[in-house]
Amino acid sequence: MKNFRLFKTNDYEELSIQSARVFSGAVLSKPNGTFGFATGSTPEGMYKELVRLSNEGLVLFSGITAFNLDEYYPIAPSDEQSYSYFMAKKFFDLVGVPLSKRNIPGANNDPKIDCDLYEEKLASGDLIEMQILGIGTNGHIGFNEPSDTFPGRTHLVRLAESTIKSNAKFFKHPADVPKSAITMGVGTIMMAKRILLMVSGEAKAEILRDALTGPITPLVPASALQLHRNVTIVVDKAAAKYL
Numbered sequence: 001m002k003n004f005r006l007f008k009t010n011d012y013e014e015l016s017i018q019s020a021r022v023f024s025g026a027v028l029s030k031p032n033g034t035f036g037f038a039t040g041s042t043p044e045g046m047y048k049e050l051v052r053l054s055n056e057g058l059v060l061f062s063g064i065t066a067f068n069l070d071e072y073y074p075i076a077p078s079d080e081q082s083y084s085y086f087m088a089k090k091f092f093d094l095v096g097v098p099l100s101k102r103n104i105p106g107a108n109n110d111p112k113i114d115c116d117l118y119e120e121k122l123a124s125g126d127l128i129e130m131q132i133l134g135i136g137t138n139g140h141i142g143f144n145e146p147s148d149t150f151p152g153r154t155h156l157v158r159l160a161e162s163t164i165k166s167n168a169k170f171f172k173h174p175a176d177v178p179k180s181a182i183t184m185g186v187g188t189i190m191m192a193k194r195i196l197l198m199v200s201g202e203a204k205a206e207i208l209r210d211a212l213t214g215p216i217t218p219l220v221p222a223s224a225l226q227l228h229r230n231v232t233i234v235v236d237k238a239a240a241k242y243l
C-alpha cells in the first residue's frame with residue numbers, strides 16, 4: 001500500500017499504546033518542536049498513555065508548541081464541549097504544555113480574519129513535526145468534509161449532517177451540536193512533516209480502505225494522504241478489516 005507505514009494492532013488499547021510510542025518518539029527527537037493535535041474519541045487512549053509517560057519522566061512536553069486541527073464554531077473555550085477544553089483537561093494541563101504555546105483555531109471577531117491569522121501563525125513558525133489525525137466515518141480529516149475541492153487553508157466550514165450525527169454522542173441533546181467549525185485545510189495538514197493517522201473500529205473499516213486504496217478525491221478528504229510522503233497509520237483489527 002503506497003508509502004504508508006502501517007501498524008496493525010489487536011484492539012483499542014494496543015492502538016493507543018503503539019500510537020503513543022510513535023508520537024513520543026517524534027517528541028523525543030524534537031523536544032522543542034511544533035506538533036499538531038487532534039480531538040475525538042480515537043486519540044483519547046493515546047493521550048492517557050502519553051500522560052503516563054510524562055508522569056514517569058520518560059517524555060517531556062513542556063518545550064513543544066501545539067497547534068490543533070479544528071474547533072467548533074461558535075463555541076467558548078470554557079465550554080466543556082469545546083476542543084480547547086478537551087485538550088486542556090485530557091492532555092495539555094496534565095503534561096505542562098504552557099498556555100502561551102497552545103494554539104487552537106477559534107473566532108473572536110470575524111472568522112475569516114481569525115482563520116487567516118491561524119494560518120499566518122502556523123506559517124511563521126517551524127513546520128509541524130508530526131500531525132495527529134483521526135478520520136470521520138465520511139472520510140473527513142479535521143473538519144474537512146467531502147466536497148468538490150480540497151480546501152487549502154484554515155477555513156470556516158458547515159458540518160455535514162453525518163458529522164453532526166456522529167458527534168451528537170458527546171452532547172446532552174443532539175440539537176446542541178454546533179453546525180459549523182473552523183478547521184485547518186487539507187493543504188495545511190499536508191504541510192506537516194509527518195502524519196500519524198489513528199483509526200479504530202469496524203465503522204471506519206470501509207472508509208479507511210477507500211481513503212488509502214481508492215481514488216484520490218475530495219469526496220473522500222482523507223484520500224489526499226496518499227500524496228503525503230510520510231504517513232504512519234495505526235489501526236486496530238476491526239478498522240483493518242478491508243486492508
Ligand code: GLP
Nearest residue numbers: 038040041042134135136142143
Ligand atoms: C471529529 C473531529 C476529527 C476526528 C473525527 C473522528 O469530528 N473533527 O478531527 O478525527 O471527527 O472522531 P472520532 O475519533 O470520535 O471517531
